[in-house]
Amino acid sequence: MAETTITHAAPFARYSLRARTPQALEQVTGLKLPRKINNARGDVICLGPDEWLALLPDGAKLNMGDGLPVSIADISYRQIGIVIEGPRAVELIAAGCPLDVARIPVGYATRTIFELVEIILWRQAETRIHIEVWRSFAPWLCEALQRSSVD
Amino acid sequence: MMRYSAFSLFAQALKKHQDWPEFWPDAAPKPAYDAIIVGAGGHGLGAAYYLAKKYGIRNVAVIEKGWLGGGNTGRNTTIIRSNYLYDESAHLYDHAVKLWDGLSQDLNFNVMYSKRGVMMLAHNVHDIQSFKRHIHANRLNGVDNEWLTPEQAKAYCPPLNISPDARYPVLGAALQRRGGTARHDSVAWGYARAASGLGVDIIQNCAVTGIRRGSDGAVQGVETTRGYIAAKKVGVSAAGNTSVIMDMAGLRFPLESYPLQALVSEPVKPVFPCVVMSNTVHAYMSQSDKGELVIGAGTDQYVSYSQRGALHIIEHTLAAITEIFPFTARMRMLRSWGGIVDVTPDRSPILGKTPVPGLYVNCGWGTGGFKATPGAGDLLAYTMAHDAPHRINAPFTLERFRTGRLIDEAAAAAVAH
Amino acid sequence: MFLIHCPYCDEKRPENEFAYAGEAHIARPADPSALDDKDWESYLYIRANPRGRHHERWRHIHGCGRFFNAVRDTVSDKFESTYKAGEPRK
Helix, strand or coil: CCCCEEEECCCEEEEEEECCCHHHHHHHHCCCCCCCCCEEECCEEEEECCEEEEEEECCCCCCCCCCCCCEEEECCCCEEEEEEECCCHHHHHHCCCCCCHHHCCCCEEEEEEECCEEEEEEEEECCEEEEEEEHHHHHHHHHHHHHHHHC | CCCCCHHHHHHHHHCCCCCCCCCCCCCCCCCECCEEEECCCHHHHHHHHHHHHCCCCCCEEEECCCCCCCCHHHCCCCEECCCCCCHHHHHHHHHHHHHHCCHHHHHCCCCCCECCCEEEEECCHHHHHHHHHHHHHHHHCCCCCEEECHHHHHHHCCCCCCCCCCCCCCCEEEEECCCEECCHHHHHHHHHHHHHHCCCEEECCCCEEEEEECCCCCEEEEEECCEEEECCEEEECCHHHHHHHHHHCCCCCCCEEEEEEEEEECCCCCCCCCEEEECCCCEEEEECCCCCEEEEEEECCCCCCCCCCCHHHHHHHHHHHHHHCHHHHHCCEEEEEEEEEEECCCCCCEEEECCCCCEEEEECCCCCCHHHHHHHHHHHHHHHHHCCCCCCCCCCCCCHHHHCCCCCCHHHHCCCC | CCEEEECCCCEEEEHHHCEEEEECCCCCCCCHHHCCHHHHHHHHCCCCCCCCEEEEEEECCCCCCCEEEEEEECCCCCEEEEEECCCCCC
16 A cells, blocks of 8 residues: 655745735736635635635745735745645544544645644645644644654 | 431441431422522532521521532532632632531531642743742731642652653642542532531422512512422522523623533542642642542533533543643543533622622632632621621622622633632 | 534534634624723623523634624534624524
């Protein structure tokens, strides 16, 4: 059986996008935003009714929309990405996440928790899950994931 | 009432212990009493006992919707201490600790008060400063509390890990030696038996359904599932259900009721000599005389009357317990349960008169009412007998939420206790 | 652990993702200094705390981040419904 691996994701340019309507953000940034909460479209995840997260190629710059009723913040260094890949990826996450991870469809992405740590979980493929976690929680989370992979 | 003694034990032994009388008779309600206490927990039974014993009101009934001692009296972790920060609280809780001393003799019933000491662990500079402040404040109020170095703490409680490498190192501890535990059922039974012996009626399976008031607004009696019972003085000592009963008298209270859980391990030989609390790790533990490790969890976050809590709360508690006491990691937990605690905005109780003449209240003890059982009973009885609060409970009014004179002990309740 | 239906995500999600935020539909007085002590006490401290239907606020803090309202039975702990903030009391 193929091994399930836990690795650091490549660096991203991360932007937190907030506005009352997705159209306002699309006009400013030129990005296509998903409309459905907890879904990803391309590089962008819809986290809530007024909140999106863009994971763009490292170094990408966005128009920050100065003076417009939008909030676009560069959070590239606030969090890091962890990729879990392999046939048991779902099981690994289920060890600490109260969501029914096995039933989450590909393309689903949401903010949730792992034990007591807040994460963003993105199912990119049947056997690939991308996790975003705040930098200061990352060592603990990696340790917890490693241990659950040993279990 | 039979007086328990070595002689009574010997006499009963000769009869092969077949002839012990019941602790108290289960009474049926009479049409009228001089005073009624709502709620047959330790606090309510204590109030009835002191009304009859100290304040000369013997025509008293205690009415209870379930069974005696089946509410929070039977659902707590039996911790006794009085090391509270503010003067008002220190006097209130220490009044109770003074009554715990000698309670077994007073009731002629062993409540198993054990002064094994309550130790609060300091894990960081903030803890040290805060505990030392408590110690100084307590001493000014005549409440014993002392600072221990890690080595002294270890000598007092050998299972403690004082290694500086620990995840939460023990930098010292505050110890109240008069603190400890008592046997919760014995407290309820002891008060019930003694009160019953003085003529108090204890009426179980009798829920209050209404409070009848006269044209002057004063209390005339209570409607119950077993009929109307008249009384000019009604004391409500109903913990988590206080809001519901006060609503019957047209009063709205600053209370919210939350589930609070506790759990015990399988019984083991004596390994844990005192009560240890850690506010930082959010855990506390003691060992009962039966050998079970008694562990208190936190409250659930939402209002509920369900008398059960969620499993993830217990999970967090056990994670904290195994963090500071790794030896518990392989023990099995035997039972867990929940009670409904009534919490006030300032985490101090409400004990005194209400705007309705003849209606008195003892509530809002939140997560830590057991320790106050004799004191709360005595002060509720005093307030009912004199229609005025004792100077100890005078600050614990309902009006303080209007005047702003709060007694903010929220820090004392960092861990449910 | 509850499974709570978030009206914004339109999904049932585990209680761990939510923070309870007290009784619902308590509006902050528009002009606090015009209130007397009794009304201010009532706003700050007095709570319904009913045995039965309870209107309460929750926040999907580890999810979409939104506050919303719920009706729950405090004896059975069963949720009757949840609805978006700003919608009328159910």
